Amino acid sequence: xxxxxxxxxILESIIKDYVETAEPVGSRSIVRKxxxxxxxxxxxxxxxxxxxxGYLEQPHTSAGRIPSEMGFRYYVDCMMEKESLTDExxxxxxxxxxxxxxxxxxxxxxxxxxxxxxxxxxSFIIIPSIKYSHFKYLHLVPIQEGQALVLVVTDVGLIMxxxxxxxxxxxxxxxxxxxxxxxxxxxxxxxxxxxxSELQIxxxxxxxxxxxxxxxxxxxxxxxxxxxxxKVLISGALNILKEPEFKDLDKLKxxxxxxxxxxxxxxxxxxxxxxxxxxxxxxxxxxxxxxxMSLVFTGYRTAGEMGKMGLIGPIRMEYWKAAGTLDSVRTIxxxxxxxxx
Numbered sequence: 001x002x003x004x005x006x007x008x009x010i011l012e013s014i015i016k017d018y019v020e021t022a023e024p025v026g027s028r029s030i031v032r033k034x035x036x037x038x039x040x041x042x043x044x045x046x047x048x049x050x051x052x053x054g055y056l057e058q059p060h061t062s063a064g065r066i067p068s069e070m071g072f073r074y075y076v077d078c079m080m081e082k083e084s085l086t087d088e089x090x091x092x093x094x095x096x097x098x099x100x101x102x103x104x105x106x107x108x109x110x111x112x113x114x115x116x117x118x119x120x121x122x123s124f125i126i127i128p129s130i131k132y133s134h135f136k137y138l139h140l141v142p143i144q145e146g147q148a149l150v151l152v153v154t155d156v157g158l159i160m161x162x163x164x165x166x167x168x169x170x171x172x173x174x175x176x177x178x179x180x181x182x183x184x185x186x187x188x189x190x191x192x193x194x195x196x197s198e199l200q201i202x203x204x205x206x207x208x209x210x211x212x213x214x215x216x217x218x219x220x221x222x223x224x225x226x227x228x229x230x231k232v233l234i235s236g237a238l239n240i241l242k243e244p245e246f247k248d249l250d251k252l253k254x255x256x257x258x259x260x261x262x263x264x265x266x267x268x269x270x271x272x273x274x275x276x277x278x279x280x281x282x283x284x285x286x287x288x289x290x291x292x293m294s295l296v297f298t299g300y301r302t303a304g305e306m307g308k309m310g311l312i313g314p315i316r317m318e319y320w321k322a323a324g325t326l327d328s329v330r331t332i333x334x335x336x337x338x339x340x341x
Contacts, residue, residue: 024064082324116236121313128305
């Protein structure tokens with residue numbers, strides 16, 4: 001049902017005030033705070049109509065109204081304008097991402113931390129399995145006498161760096177030669193296609209530098225053992241404690257348990273996800289454990305695979321800010337993956 005302009009303004013005013021205060025909103029408060037040129041009685045009539053239509057609810061103990069899930073849904077679908085990151089927030093995130101050599105897992109964790117800090121909700125980032133990523137190159141970088149850094153890069157980006165000990169007397173030229181053999185054997189292959197047989201070929205080809213190869217291959221071996229599953233990174237779970245809706249300890253315990261268990265958490269996120277921002281409000285969530293919360297989420301593209309990220313909060317969420325923030329961060333992530341690695 002299409003609402004007229006006055007009802008839309010009153011619904012939006014109640015949503016914004018309720019999100020801010022977590023308290024039912026009365027007609028006099030709307031007139032006073034929003035400077036309406038109509039009487040409180042007229043606002044009460046409009047609120048009664050909105051309640052009859054299902055967009056507002058009246059708690060038993062209050063004369064004020066709160067938005068219903070249907071009211072939030074109408075606002076999100078028909079009225080909401082996304083509020084993107086401010087220039088200052090973009091600068092803060094940019095500084096986090098301009099740090100020196102870091103693995104993509106670390107970068108993603110930093111992005112998750114940023115999302116939770118800027119929104120004051122819990123955030124999640126699901127990193128897709130890298131087993132379908134293509135090996136791009138390996139570098140052995142001398143650090144100091146007796147030590148080198150193993151860098152493994154795929155088309156997803158920098159996915160691993162490990163410090164290894166090397167025999168004294170191994171020169172930068174030796175390390176470069178080893179890197180070239182790695183890259184000749186492995187370049188262009190999917191990570192899941194790299195088998196220990198290829199690694200054995202490398203061992204046979206580089207027997208003269210066996211100690212370096214063994215340590216480098218141990219690092220790559222470790223990578224092969226950690227490519228099967230998606231990784232879930234949760235940030236800001238304790239932000240939930242700040243919300244008055246979750247003062248019930250049993251309710252809070254269920255939610256925190258859900259956030260702590262990767263398998264359980266992945267079950268609440270839809271499988272089919274796009275690069276659009278989607279919003280599930282309250283009972284729209286399939287899992288009963290999260291039907292008193294809302295999810296705002298989107299996908300980000302990494303070398304053909306789709307990762308997922310989003311925010312989790314009370315039904316009383318700043319959907320306009322959450323959706324705009326995810327839009328902005330998704331663009332930044334995809335630019336980073338494309339340009340930096």
